[in-house]
């Protein structure tokens with residue numbers, strides 16, 4: 385009995401040792417030797433009667449494990465030694481982590497120190513490389529009477545993280561809790577395009593106290609807003625202006641703290657995320673309260689995995705507003721539009737797919753100059769309340785419509801609108817009409833028709849006679865009993 389128990393225990397030891405040695409790739413021959421005894425299984429090395437060779441081998445493995453452990457320990461000690469640390473802890477600067485006293489000046493001092501360049505290394509276009517410096521909020525909650533403004537000298541490769549910031553009652557209404565803006569910092573040069581690069585704002589709760597906004601990112605490159613919770617903004621949760629490649633990801637934004645069905649929803653204002661620039665990305669984000677979820681006024685922005693339930697369309701809210709008429713260049717995928725939809729002005733290069741629209745939420749194409757070109761609204765799901773709301777709707781007249789594909793969307797409780805459709809008419813006579821006006825998106829626009837006429841034994845002459853008003857008329861030269869199948873597309877190409 386006892387021998388068996390020891391055997392099992394030894395098995396665990398040998399298994400550990402084996403893993404380690406495999407990792408170190410230095411004991412392959414010893415392991416092969418253990419198997420050579422023919423006991424089978426990983427316990428073979430320590431069963432009673434195992435040779436001294438195996439024991440030595442196990443001892444060696446355990447010693448190696450110890451030495452690996454202690455070298456890890458040594459490295460950890462090194463990392464926590466603060467001699468030349470570039471971690472700027474705001475409590476070291478006197479910031480009050482209880483949120484009682486104004487911490488603006490203290491945190492701005494920590495930021496200024498973090499922005500002292502450790503070397504002459506630079507990022508894009510001469511932006512100082514701060515070497516990975518961190519402004520650490522020490523898990524505290526800080527009161528701000530004014531914004532945290534990154535220095536106008538610029539910088540990058542730096543993080544602000546791990547704490548809460550709350551605007552004081554007298555916080556300026558036209559500012560943001562955190563500002564990446566050389567101009568706001570009282571500097572800025574017309575010769576520079578970018579001031580900040582690879583700045584990461586992470587694990588922050590930003591409470592704007594209904595004063596101003598959360599984060600402003602101006603003329604910056606590759607900024608990450610990651611795992612933040614931005615609430616009580618009066619203007620914008622996150623506002624991006626100019627620059628490139630701000631990534632807002634894994635972040636929650638709301639003007640009011642609510643989990644839906646809020647009695648004050650009609651009064652929601654503000655914008656969750658404002659993208660007034662190009663090449664940005666918003667992914668895995670929830671906007672749970674705001675007048676507009678995401679306002680886009682620049683091109684080439686990607687929006688994916690966004691759940692908007694900011695303010696119902698019925699109350700005047702918009703989930704995603706694309707105000708880039710003529711040069712939209714936006715792709716929206718995998719989103720959840722929850723009682724609030726997408727509005728696109730004169731969409732040119734717009735893709736919306738794999739998204740779910742709930743509660744009569746839809747896509748509105750709004751005419752400014754009446755141009756829609758290169759639009760794909762495909763493969764989405766819509767669920768409504770049987771009020772006859774169109775899944776895609778036009779606001780105004782479009783004179784130019786090219787390469788607009790609204791198709792293969794599925795809906796319940798809403799009216800499917802599409803740019804292509806099929807239909808059938810059957811009867812006895814010399815004219816067959818298929819009315820596509822209830823389904824085609826654009827009025828009186830058919831670019832392409834294909835039909836087949838099935839007339840049993842009869843063999844009449846037949847022709848397409850009319851497509852006006854999205855009604856397709858097929859005529860025969862003699863009265864016959866026939867079925868006509870028709871495919872139409874609003875695109876002509």
Ligand SMILES: *[C@@H]1O[C@H](CO)[C@@H](O)[C@H](O)[C@H]1NC(C)=O
Pocket residue numbers: 503504
């Ligand atoms: C950084 O640049 C300045 C000005 O060119 C120079 O004086 C200084 O020695 C440089 N420092 C390092 C660490 O290279």
Ligand SMILES: *[C@@H]1O[C@H](CO)[C@@H](O)[C@H](O)[C@H]1NC(C)=O
Pocket residue numbers: 812813863864865
């Ligand atoms: C179709 O109409 C013609 C003449 O109007 C009639 O002779 C014929 O029986 C009808 N056929 C059918 C299938 O109703």
Ligand SMILES: *[C@@H]1O[C@H](CO)[C@@H](O)[C@H](O)[C@H]1NC(C)=O
Pocket residue numbers: 849850851852853
């Ligand atoms: C097509 O139908 C419309 C509406 O009925 C009519 O006004 C128009 O004259 C027709 N066009 C032709 C070529 O028959």
